[in-house]
Amino acid sequence: MKRYWLMKTEPETYSIDDLKRDKSEHWDGIRNYQARNFMMQDMRVGDAVLFYHSNCKVPGIIGLAKVSKEAYPDFTAWDPEAKYYDPKSTSDNPRWFMVDVAYVKTFKEVISLSGMREMPELDGMRLLQKGNRLSIMPVEEGQFRHICKLAGC
Template structure:
């Protein structure tokens, strides 16, 4: 089992949306490096930190589990979709998605500021300057460190 962090804008799709739907495709990834991770590395049973970005309360908001491995992102074929890509087609799909299942919300949104202050996360792409990937790997140690901050007032160890 591997660990991941998926970024989402909660105005578009939030941990609460996933809680209601229970299972959802993770579509719309349009970065080749992130696509390659979806396609080549993410497997059924992997756990995912759902990270809310571009909002007032930025941070880790919940946990999901991968329940379907990469398959063509059909939104890329739909001219009406925001994720349409004229160069992608069903015979030669350029983009993929996975399905994730709601596991739980975190006890609080674990703020980016808290994550940045944790020495044990210094190698995590999320806290490095200039990283804009929407999908990134998280080590087991980083996963545990992040979840240790669910309770308010927990100091960085």
């Protein structure tokens, strides 16, 4: 069964243009257990991803990606020089995981967070719920289809 996700990134760190250039990339640095569990337990190759730019002038959904490799240990947690190093995570007992995502499409315009808040079709979307700060979250199929319709895909 195909699932739908929203994955947040700061465009200054890794943008949709970076993913387009790279074609596929590992989604590392997740240090929240709920987001990690989504990757480990629920994400499958072929799942669709809404690519969301956060912490920028106009936060919102900027494009589409897809899961191209299922969860595997996040090796950046083992590197003492890495931003997301975790000494409690080891190759024998990994604490953190990542998936690979592949580029699909860039939208002509950002579907802004403020605009989404005004859409009754997106009522109940986790992204729009007060206090939800997860960087990875599931999206209902109807919500995904509505976003795609707005983006003209």
